[in-house]
Amino acid sequence: MENKRSVDVLSGWILKLLVAAIVLVICWYFRTELIYILVAFVISLLGHPIMRLLRKIKIGKKPLPDTLLAIITIVAIIAIVVLIITRLIPVVVNILQDASLMETGENSLITKLNNWLISLFPSLGPDFDLIAVLLDKVRSAFSFSGVTSVLGSVASIAVDVVVWLFAIIFISFFFIKNENLFSKIIMALVPDSIESSVEKTVGEVTHLLSRYFIGLVIEILGVVLLDFLGLWLIVRINPSYAIGIAFIAGILNIIPYVGPIMGEVIGVLLCLVLKCGAGVGLGVPVWAFILIVLGVMLAVQLIDNFVYQPIIYSTSIKSTPLEIFIVLLLAGELGGTLGLLVGIPAYTVVRVVAARFFYQHKIVRRLIPDIEKENTDSII
Numbered sequence: 475m476e477n478k479r480s481v482d483v484l485s486g487w488i489l490k491l492l493v494a495a496i497v498l499v500i501c502w503y504f505r506t507e508l509i510y511i512l513v514a515f516v517i518s519l520l521g522h523p524i525m526r527l528l529r530k531i532k533i534g535k536k537p538l539p540d541t542l543l544a545i546i547t548i549v550a551i552i553a554i555v556v557l558i559i560t561r562l563i564p565v566v567v568n569i570l571q572d573a574s575l576m577e578t579g580e581n582s583l584i585t586k587l588n589n590w591l592i593s594l595f596p597s598l599g600p601d602f603d604l605i606a607v608l609l610d611k612v613r614s615a616f617s618f619s620g621v622t623s624v625l626g627s628v629a630s631i632a633v634d635v636v637v638w639l640f641a642i643i644f645i646s647f648f649f650i651k652n653e654n655l656f657s658k659i660i661m662a663l664v665p666d667s668i669e670s671s672v673e674k675t676v677g678e679v680t681h682l683l684s685r686y687f688i689g690l691v692i693e694i695l696g697v698v699l700l701d702f703l704g705l706w707l708i709v710r711i712n713p714s715y716a717i718g719i720a721f722i723a724g725i726l727n728i729i730p731y732v733g734p735i736m737g738e739v740i741g742v743l744l745c746l747v748l749k750c751g752a753g754v755g756l757g758v759p760v761w762a763f764i765l766i767v768l769g770v771m772l773a774v775q776l777i778d779n780f781v782y783q784p785i786i787y788s789t790s791i792k793s794t795p796l797e798i799f800i801v802l803l804l805a806g807e808l809g810g811t812l813g814l815l816v817g818i819p820a821y822t823v824v825r826v827v828a829a830r831f832f833y834q835h836k837i838v839r840r841l842i843p844d845i846e847k848e849n850t851d852s853i854i
Contacts (some may be wrong), residue, residue: 486825510641515656516819517642519684520691521547525650544651548643561721626682656680668831675830682790682822689786697778698724700770703739709763710756711745719744723771727778730802730814734778738771787818793825 501508521544528543592598636829647656657676664672701720704709711719722744723737747753747769756763787798805817 488823495779510638510645514642514645514649516683516687517551517646518653518656519680519687520648521551521646522653522684523688524550525653540651544647547650548647552643561718579723599756621692638718671830675826678826678830679823682826683819685790686786686819686822689790693778693782693786694724694727696782697727697774700773700774700777704774705741705767707744708770709745711754715744715748715754723774729811731806732811732814734775738768738775741771742767758776793821793853797821 488495524547525540525543528546529537531538592600592602627732640786657673657680658675661669661673670707697719698720700714701723705716705719706713709716718740723734723741726733726737726740729736740766745755746760746764749760749763758766784795787793787795793801801817801821802814805813807813809816
């Protein structure tokens with residue numbers, strides 16, 4: 475009898491593993507479509523608060539149709555993204571133009587860089603010309619066959635981007651219009667016996683991720699504001715340049731650990747170009763100017779690390795800073811930069827699922843609070 479029960483248990487586990495393997499294979503085969511759905515889901519998390527605000531608008535005591543509100547929400551999100559992109563690119567271009575990089579005078583930035591390279595590497599000779607070397611490399615890289623290949627790649631990428639954008643926007647529209655659509659899709663795929671638990675899990679995950687991504691947007695705006703004020707008021711960079719550099723640093727700040735360093739390096743370099751090429755900024759020696767810019771951006775980063783992030787992570791996804799630190803270390807080791815980007819949202823999903831379905835295990839009870847009790851305490 476015991477042997478029969480053991481065989482039944484083993485058969486059950488084998489069947490579950492087989493089903494899990496089939497599901498993983500299907501997910502891998504349709505991974506592109508799943509990425510569309512997941513990205514659209516994230517966009518819908520940002521769009522739902524906008525949608526709720528728009529629902530308060532009434533014309534003659536009648537709310538506007540959800541279809542119209544969803545379209546307005548999608549257009550607003552797209553407009554914000556386009557505004558950021560169109561704001562960043564001209565900043566870099568204008569900085570390079572104002573710095574007069576292509577001048578050949580004795581005081582131009584290219585001449586100074588050329589002389590510095592000659593002094594650093596005397597073997598280059600007094601006739602070394604950095605511009606000529608760069609142009610020669612560009613010509614060799616862009617031969618006729620190379621240009622044809624590049625154009626073909628650009629065309630292929632452009633088509634892929636259009637398909638991606640259309641698919642994501644189309645799916646996002648329906649997710650925003652119907653907040654429960656994603657949950658209904660999940661409910662249709664799970665057995666009836668666990669439907670109630672899965673529904674609560676999806677609701678909790680959606681709630682936490684929505685708070686997290688909204689908090690992330692607030693964090694970006696906070697970093698942008700502080701960087702802008704520091705570069706404008708302390709470093710004395712023109713406001714139009716300061717806001718652009720601040721936006722670059724704020725957006726890169728999304729990537730944990732690596733992003734802030736990249737933002738600081740790019741910010742220092744752009745400010746240095748303005749200082750050396752256009753004479754913009756504090757009237758101090760170059761080395762002191764670099765230290766001041768770096769000090770301002772490091773101070774903003776410290777405020778972000780010790781003020782913004784603890785508040786956002788503790789209130790949005792209900793995790794301690796130590797948890798987040800360990801999760802990011804593991805995510806970075808496993809997935810690199812992409813792992814750092816998706817580490818916290820993925821951990822939020824795993825955390826809620828573990829608390830819902832595996833709370834009987836000691837390690838889960840010790841590491842993760844009971845969700846039902848946590849929600850009850852928050853209501854009280």
